[in-house]
Amino acid sequence: MNKHSFSFGTIIMVVLFGLSSCEKPFMDGDPDYNHRENFEYLWNEVDQKYSYFDVKNINWGEVYTEYSPRVNTNMTNEAFFNLMFEMLGTLRDGHVNLRSSFNVSRYNISYDAPENYNGRLLEDYYLEPNELNHFDLAEHSYITGPLKHQLFPVNGHLIGYIQYGSFSYPISDYDIDYTLNRMRPTTGLIIDVRQNGGGAITNIFQMINRLTEEKHYLYGTVIKDGPEHDAFGELMKVYNDPEGSIKYTKPVVIITNRNCYSATTFFAAALKAYQNVTQIGDTTGGGAGAPHGGQMPNGWYYRFSVTRSGYPNGDTLYDFETGVPPDVYVNMDPSDEENGHDTMIDTAITLLISQSKK
Structure with a gap:
């Protein structure tokens, strides 16, 4: 990577657009679209744009192999959401979310640690x-x-x-x-x-x-x-x-x-x-x-x-x-x-x- 110095203001405007708040609002929407199409879309978006595969030793191809056979076009929206919730959870990242009109996926990194606060x-x-x-x-x-x-x-x-x-x-x-x-x-x-x-x-x-x-x-x-x-x-x-x-x-x-x-x-x-x-x-x-995201074909919003x-x-x-x-x-x-x-x-x-x- 080439090295270059930037002012903090530039970093804020260009890089950390997603960290102005730890929770960003999403738009609602969950029309009944093909689950296979949506699975492929979300998996590919993460594959091409997520930034921490090597740091966390995540083999995203193996994740595809595990979750792709579980996608069923007859499953309910809730069941498909829960499956995508589980798949995104393999990233172990609190800045990864999926939002529908009925639920929001999230990952809590502190589950495995003492609270250390009273x-x-x-x-x-x-x-x-x-x-x-x-x-x-x-x-x-x-x-x-x-x-x-x-x-x-x-x-x-x-x-x-x-x-x-x-x-x-x-x-x-x-x-x-x-x-x-x-x-x-x-x-x-x-x-x-x-x-x-x-x-x-x-x-x-x-x-x-x-x-x-x-x-x-x-x-x-x-x-x-x-x-x-x-x-x-x-x-x-x-x-x-x-x-x-x-x-x-x-x-x-x-x-x-x-x-x-x-x-x-x-x-x-x-x-x-x-x-x-x-x-x-x-x-x-x-x-x-810094999280950034978009919208799946079925209207659900994601970020990572x-x-x-x-x-x-x-x-x-x-x-x-x-x-x-x-x-x-x-x-x-x-x-x-x-x-x-x-x-x-x-x-x-x-x-x-x-x-x-x-």
């Missing part, structure tokens, strides 16, 4: 002042735009905490200025994006741009541009823009779990370039391919990933479609949870305090 525990024992809380909190947590934030006093240190629940909600300049200004006296900062299923990829940069004074090559993206499985266009590089009057360049820990998907995976991948940021928790859920992205890893790019691995693996310990402790937050606090002593 919202009630977080509220009772960490974020709000009460008799259960582990800290002598000065006040209730703040909610500034989409950001919930708190200050944890721990053994003479002040640890900042920011929770960003969904990248579907933008952060204004005021939101980030106010929040980071509140974090000025802290030793280190926790950014908790567990359960953040993604949203608008543009929104990750409002946070990313404030965590460094330098410009970094964050990741590269290529678009599928031919019917062969290895046919991709030029590599387009994405950089941060270290802007804003208020920045936070002290140690930062981001906490992730498998429910971090799509734009949140890009968030974790981009921060691999920052020396002051450590990712802990579990591998993100992936979702690095048509791009690939990777972050710099030495002289190569680490493809993060299957998730961004943490620097430190941590799972919620059931015994900790029973005693009101979030193992991941406690680990983040310990790590930040230890980094402050170096």
